Amino acid sequence: MQGLYFDGRQAMLRDDLPVPEPQVHESLVRISLAAICNTDREIMKGYKPDFTGILGHEFVGVVEKSNDPALIGRRVVGEINEGCGECLYCKTGREHHCESRKCIGIARKDGCFAPFMTTATRLLHAVPDNVPDEQAVFAEPLAAALQIPEMVQIRPSEEICVIGDGRLSFLIAQVLALTGAEVTVLGKHEDKLRRFQSFAKTATACDRRFEVVVDAAGSPSGIEAAMKLVRSRGTIVLKSTYAGNTETNLSSIVVNEVSIVGSRCGPFEPAVRLLSRGLLELPPVELHPITDWEKAFASRAFKAGFDFREK
Amino acid sequence: MQGLYFDGRQAMLRDDLPVPEPQVHESLVRISLAAICNTDREIMKGYKPDFTGILGHEFVGVVEKSNDPALIGRRVVGEINEGCGECLYCKTGREHHCESRKCIGIARKDGCFAPFMTTATRLLHAVPDNVPDEQAVFAEPLAAALQIPEMVQIRPSEEICVIGDGRLSFLIAQVLALTGAEVTVLGKHEDKLRRFQSFAKTATACDRRFEVVVDAAGSPSGIEAAMKLVRSRGTIVLKSTYAGNTETNLSSIVVNEVSIVGSRCGPFEPAVRLLSRGLLELPPVELHPITDWEKAFASRAFKAGFDFREK
Secondary structure: OOEEEEOOOOEEEEOOOOOOOOOOOEEEEEEEEEEOOHHHHHHHHOOOOOOOEEOOOEEEEEEEEEOOHHHOOOEEEEOOEEOOOOOHHHHOOOHHHOOOOEEOOOEOOOOOOOOEEEEEHHHEEEOOOOOOHHHHOOHHHHHHHHHHHHHOOOOOOOEEEEEOOOHHHHHHHHHHHOOOOEEEEEOOOHHHHHOOOOOOEEEOOOOOOEEEEEEOOOOOHHHHHHHHHEEEEEEEEEOOOOOOOEEEOHHHHHHOOOEEEEOOOOOHHHHHHHHHHOOOOOOOOEEEOHHHHHHHHHOOOOOEEEEOOOO | OOEEEEOOOOEEEEOOOOOOOOOOOEEEEEEEEEEOOHHHHHHHOOOOOOOOEEOOOEEEEEEEEEOOHHHOOOEEEEOOEEOOOOOHHHHOOOHHHOOOOEEOOOEOOOOOOOOEEEEEHHHEEEOOOOOOHHHHOOHHHHHHHHHHHHHOOOOOOOEEEEEOOOHHHHHHHHHHHOOOOEEEEEOOOHHHHHOOOOOOEEEOOOOOOEEEEEEOOOOOHHHHHHHHHEEEEEEEEEOOOOOOOEEEOHHHHHHOOOEEEEOOOOOHHHHHHHHHHOOOOOOOOEEEOHHHHHHHHHOOOOOEEEEOOOO
């Protein structure tokens, strides 16, 4: 089959990839849509030099083979981390942190930028009929947004700030606004900020302070801005990953008793429930054939991806 | 009266200081003992250039005048932060973070390195008769140690690491060990670490990982060590303040979903209860007359301080 393959140094379209065969605990998924995440770009820039395999981890597809007969023929989305099941992390509810975990399209496991993919059956979640593929493909980043209230208590009466006007911020701000809290999104681009205005306040500069500040800016400047925006005894949630170190004044964390919480992948079931209830604004995904992968990666659309469905 | 005064640049013994007169909400405290904290040294090095006044914030004394008649003649210890009572922080239980707070011996208020000091009466806590002055003077740093379980849930089944073998670590490790948790103290000095061995494990190097890591090393190397010692989804508590910025890998906080919690001054009532129950090992305070202040500040004793009691 044809797929977008990363050889540890660069991405390339290959035609010689075998259709994978599921192991006993796995399912074979025929991919319908797959979306590009910034992490895919970071991998292509050298973020995961140990990874070789098919790229991609945001998908919706249909189960073709499975150890769970009830899933065969069902539309599914899927979690990306598969722990070993044996280590301290796996046994204490922290499978996402298993040190030998497989992570589709990122570590030790082929991803979804191809017509077929295998994955552990327990990671799959059936998609309700009322959620179209074009929305279901947002399940993974939406789950990542939901990891914020999973880790930090969001009080509906508190003022919250989200730094960044990109894709992840768009989902984070919506999830947090659903609590009833007043959300202010701080960004650099007036045109991008306009998209947030039905559910959040927006600003390009701000001298107020907030109880919770989410840094989804995707750059090292985010933490510095967050330190100025957070109240004493408030919480900063970090969502951005990027290479290298950042200079921070640690004493001000102590003196102001600030909490900093790192947050990564999140829970799929609530993401699917929110999608099914139609509570989120989701922009259209710009779809390309996999043969146009370079064009898709260069796209400036809010979300770009690949369409594997037969026309 | 005689007192150790800081003029914004340096400390000096002055003989011309007036005995302070309490305001309507204040008490006049005759100081019995006052102890030196590392913050006093940091102020003398330039940490608080805006402060001028009598230094010192760890004390035990006797109330001579007060708006609360029940306190007159009582032995007391005292909290150090007095908020304005009007601002958002004061009105949301965060008086310690009031931006116009007075802090005895540190900001906008004379401290305790003199025979008399005034302070807001509501900040004073009576000392039970069974707690000698030499132990009561530890109330303030002990309260700071207790701010850790005040901010972070300490589970008795979890493994905890305290980085640093100094005075604050000594109190922190004891407070955390009282929960029943296994505490490992990581230090650089075998002789200092020996003092911890009745209540904690000790080590000069460690390749294990912990659910909670407290950085009380007092230097920028502490956070780097803490990042290596903490488990994924674990918590780092920062207790050390020092000047300048520190380089940190923020992406590893996100990927490993680590929480970092800054923690400063703490609750006095539980500190006094623990002192009264005799549950803590407290080394002797090396006492000097205030005239020997330079010798006291140069002392390498575990805790040095000043004795104002009449012989």
